Amino acid sequence: MQLTLEFGGGLELLCESVKVHNVNVDLPKGAEKLTMRDLLSWVRTNLIKERPEMFMKGESVRPGVLVLVNDCDWELSGQLDTTLEEKDVVVFISTLHGG
């Protein structure tokens, strides 16, 4: 499944400072759909190059990270259970505190 993944607010530093990743993610064996749960585990394995604890906590993202599926907070689409479609854009952004 073709997806666009974007990292911001400093999270890009965990994947070699590349903000936009066009990726092809295979469905888990025997599964009919790809969920955010699957995607997070794929990202953890394939994109995060350092300090994974800065990205994830347990099976979800760490506190302070917003997840947006097609410009919409994943809280509104079922969080980890959100089902992804072809060409979806998923944004991971760390909240900023500076000023």
Place this chain on the structure above:
Amino acid sequence: MESSGDDVARIRREIQALKDEKACIEQKISVLEAQLQETASLAPQLQQNGDVCNGSCPPITAVGANMAHGLSADSIYRYSRHLLLPSFGVQAQSNLLKSSILVVGAGGLGSPALLYLAACGVGRLGVVDHDVVELNNMHRQVIHTEAYIGQPKVKSAAAACRAINSTIQIVEHKEALRTSNALEILSRYDIIIDATDNAPSRYMISDCCVVLGKPLVSGAALGLEGQLTVYNYKGGPCYRCLFPTPPPTTACQRCSDSGVLGVVPGIIGCLQALEAIKMASAVGEPLSGRMLLFDALSARIRIVKIRGRSVQCEVCGENTTFNQQQFKDFDYEKFTQSPLSTSPPKLKLLAPDSRITSKEYKGRIVAGEAHVLVDVRPEHHYRIVSIPKSLNIPLASLEARLSEISAALKQEQEQEGTGSGANLYVICRRGNDSQRAVQYLHNKGFNLAKDIVGGLESWVHDVDPNFPMY
């Protein structure tokens, strides 16, 4: 070339004397302006008659003019371009003139926000800050001028606002916002702008706004990115609805560590002023339930839909008991594990015999001691300035580059011909990473490694005041 050295010293003295004089004059001006403002507000009829005119406007009387609104002739002229906007007009402007807005933080975000809010005619504009103006603020905190370096930011910001618009009320709160004073300060304003720079302040301000029922315009900027949203507006989410659990402290970067391109908080600060103006004048649709994400490098602004008010929110949710007393008792520094002030944490990881002061280190250089100095700052920091003959091995790559340290120690020992071996010192910017590095080096068998207490900051402070600091 002694005479040219004398010249330099003389010119420097002269510049300093002139700067002192200038600061003194500016101080007198702001006192006089404050007096003027007080006199003007005590005698509004004086102003209307044109005895005190804050512009090149011709004094006119209301006789023969039909005006249902309360705008004075001066106000009509000053805000005429607002009044000409069909979607803004007289009603929105007079709403604005009756409103009060508080800006917490007169830094990178607060600077442009305050300038526009003063200019646009917010009736009462408050500013909270406990900091003083520093030279390394000037690139982004555009409300301050060089003459105010070393003086309170609140004073500098208020003077700049008064210089733009002497007809509005500017209130100075020269103090750090704490749970002990926040309720009292925030309660005096209709709308709050969070222009602070740290996580505990953001939770504290949001909670205080929920308890007091005030809308909050929250902006943040770091590096080349910015974020903006409006919290607690007409049933919309609060900061805690979005971020119920504070992030780990390692994820809370500061501008003073990570850097920030000056214009980026400038843009976000302007947008904060805009959102506050919209709410104060009751025009348009506030950025509530949505968040604006700004990426300067790719020149992209993305507006995303965020969750609504959370039923489970501990502060604004359905079954919450959070009230003013609980707010006062809440420990935000403990909750977020980081300090409310911007001062960076001072780590104490090592025993005293594993550390030396920068003065002691200087003594060892002078004594010709065989040693290696490892600078563990990131490479782009090292490129700004470094101590001669130091070896740059960033903390992140220390593990992979231990052999370079061994080689340097061996070479130093051979060169100096000492039998006892060369010493190993570690330095960084402020003395935190150097302690982490020394702890790691001890574990890897470099038992003689010592960190230089307070890093380059203490080197500047105690050894070489001419060493450039950033």
